[in-house]
Each structure stands twice: as C-alpha cells, then as structure tokens.
Amino acid sequence: MPWTLPSSPSRRSLLAGAAGVAGAALLTGCSDDRPAAGESVIPLERRMREAAVRDSARLLERYDATAAAHPALAGRLAPLRAAVAAHSAALAPAPAGSPSPSASRSGGTGAAAPAPGGEPVSPKPAEALTALADAERSLSEARTIDLAGAPGELARLLASVAACGAVHAYLLTSTPGATS
Template sequence: MRRTGTTRRGALTATGAIAMGAVLAGCGGGSGQREGSAGTDTATAAEQATAMRTDRSLRAGAAGTSRELLARYEQVVRAYPATTAGLSPLRDAVRAHAEALAADGGKARVPSRTRATDAGSALKELAAAERRTADIHTATLLKAPPELARLLASIAAAGAAHAYLLTELAKETSS
C-alpha cells in the first residue's frame, strides 16, 4: 500500500521548489515596481545615451585586453613553433572573444617581449596573462550592462579554463 500524506521527500521537494521560485523571482530586472504603475522603467534619452557610451567604452577596453592577449599568443607561437598545435585552439578562441567584444576591428596593443627562455616558461607566462585577462574581464563585468556582463562572464570563465590548460601544457612541455 502506498502511504498518503506528507513525506520527507515531498516536503523537501516542495521546499526546494518554493526556494527556487523565490530565487527566480528575485533575479528579474527592474526597480521593484510593477509594469503599468506610475514608475515604469522607461529611461530618458539622456540615460540611454549614457548607457550606450558606457557600453561602448567597456567593450572597447575589454576588446583591447583580449587583443593584447591574442598578440601574446602570436608571440609565443612565433618564438616556439612546437607549441602551435597545443595553442591553436586556445588562440582561435581568444580571437573569437576579441571579435565578439569589438565591432571596430581595432589593432592589438603590442605586449612587452616575453622573458621566457624555453617553451615551458613561455606557456607559464601565457597562463599568467590569461589569468590577468580573466580577472580584468571579471572586474569589468561588475560595471557592465546585463548583455555585456554575460559575455564578459563567459569570456572570463573561458580564460580561467585556458589558464589551467596552459599550465598543464607547460608541465608536459617541460618534461
């Protein structure tokens, strides 16, 4: 016979569903006022223009940071051709990130020359550059509008994964 009434599993499921509903309700945008009320979320033209300038400025800065990282990848590949196979997918991803951030097609800033004396240390430097870039994107997303913040969060997460992969590749190259 099946037991009727409230079970522990049912109570936990209901509690989880209620908590999830509360979290999802809290994730909505807006200033806490309902649509149609006197204080709608319509922004003035000046506020929209300011938001667009902020978005463009943040995008340009983040794109420059990604292009600088891309230049570092290019530098390592030129200096150590044996790393090309391992770096190509990561370099292509960084190129895609830079393109996603900037529609202006700006030029990469030239980073300082690598001080590495071998491929392993060059990969370690590249991993450190990936971590710095991910940290910069993470800091920028706090000031960014929602769409750009999501893009920056995704790119920062990819950068953290790249840093890990580069560290592992450096270990393999050194041995």
C-alpha cells in the same frame, strides 16, 4: 480648536518655497553633463567593449609571440588562440559610423618574438606557457571585476569570456595527455 487651511499663503512660506526652487535649480545647473564643443559622448557599453577588444588583441599578440618563439607549441596554442580571436569578435562593438576594432588585425604574422609591451618570450617552453597562462588569468580576473559595471548583456558575455580565460590558464599549465 479645529485646524483650518489659511486663505492665502503667508509671505514666509512663499519665500521658503522660492528659496527651495532656486536651490534645486542651482544644484542641477552645477553638474553639466553635456559634452564640450567638438567632444562626443561614447556610451559606457561601447567604451567597455572597445577596452575588452584591445585587451584581447594584446593577448592574441602574446599568443603569436609565444608560437613564433616556440614553433613546437603552435599546435597546442592554435585552438586557444582561435577562441581568444572569437572572443574579440564577439566583444567588438557594433559599427557606429567608424570601423570597429577587429580580431583579425592582430592575427598571426608569426614574426614577433617579443610579447606585448616589449617583454621577451622566455626561451624555455614551460616558462613561456606559464607567462601566457598568467596573462590569461590576469585578463580573466580583470573581466570578472568589470562585470560589476557592465550592462546586462555585456556582463553575461564578459562572464563567459572570463570563465573561458580561466580554463585557458588551466590548460596552459596542465600537462597535455596527463590524467589527474
């Protein structure tokens, strides 16, 4: 017996369709992604960039504290610090009506002896360099982890900055002028 299309939908199919539409409307209505009154939406990339700039600023403070505690290391630290400042500038989000964080705000006053977080810089230069290398390594690893959630262009920038941080960690713990 050939199958034929019914001339009008059955009451059962109409009720099932209406229930499906109502269920879908309820499900989409449950997740209200709109911001509350007075609350603003900050795009993911901007939040990631602002966090990266804050991290770079803390690292710059650590460089400044180490150079202040060990003036003899200032020349060795200067190019690495300049690179971190350049990273901060490159990571800064584009201005959107409000001033963006700047690498120059945390710049070298040379007056701070404690590192960020109140942790004092070691009085031994080798230990101070090791602590700075650990900070570079830790930030490099954190940026590598952040790659997974970053939008394309920011992910490429974070990868580059993370690689540079790993090189800084190596340079800080290697003996200058020594050959392997």
